[in-house]
Amino acid sequence: AQTVTQSQPEMSVQEAETVTLSCTYDTSESDYYLFWYKQPPSRQMILVIRQEAYKQQNATENRFSVNFQKAAKSFSLKISDSQLGDAAMYFCALSNTGNQFYFGTGTSLTVIP
């Protein structure tokens, strides 16, 4: 079974500052992928960043980066230079080779001007 846990229901950050969203997971699969998705009020799921479990190097996408700790089964998202447009619900997700996604409960991010 796959589980994804996000322990921070809500987070806030000052504009231009850095914030880290936490995520832990559990899976019995040896081959899997991890994702962070952003869901604005429109409800459209927007891919922020992804990480292949077999890669040791942490993924980076512009202002977004992850800290992937495979042994600890931890996958946190760091948002640097936060912008007002970053405000949204953020979901951590795990996907196995079957392409099914298992989502965490989400973290609502508020960006304070």
Next chain:
Amino acid sequence: GAVVSQHPSWVICKSGTSVKIECRSLDFQATTMFWYRQFPKQSLMLMATSNEGSKATYEQGVEKDKFLINHASLTLSTLTVTSAHPEDSSFYICSAVSPGGLNTIYFGEGSWLTVV
């Protein structure tokens, strides 16, 4: 533009009726699509895997006779909520896997269902 399109975006139906939601891949053929359900302020829960030309695979706890899934073509999967009840009111989202594999999974825009 949207690569995966859902229709309708929102629908209101009466209790006891059935309602169909469509998920279309616009630019590619998808042998596999997925249906998720999201209650307000909650996470997305995988309901079922829709396989073209075969029966859908349902997650534990999802009633297959209530949530009928048909994947009759490589670009269309439909979710029919039969004998809808108010507790079925939710946001339903589909995703589709393009031939490029895991790196190319696209989510639809979602469909709001309200049962009155």
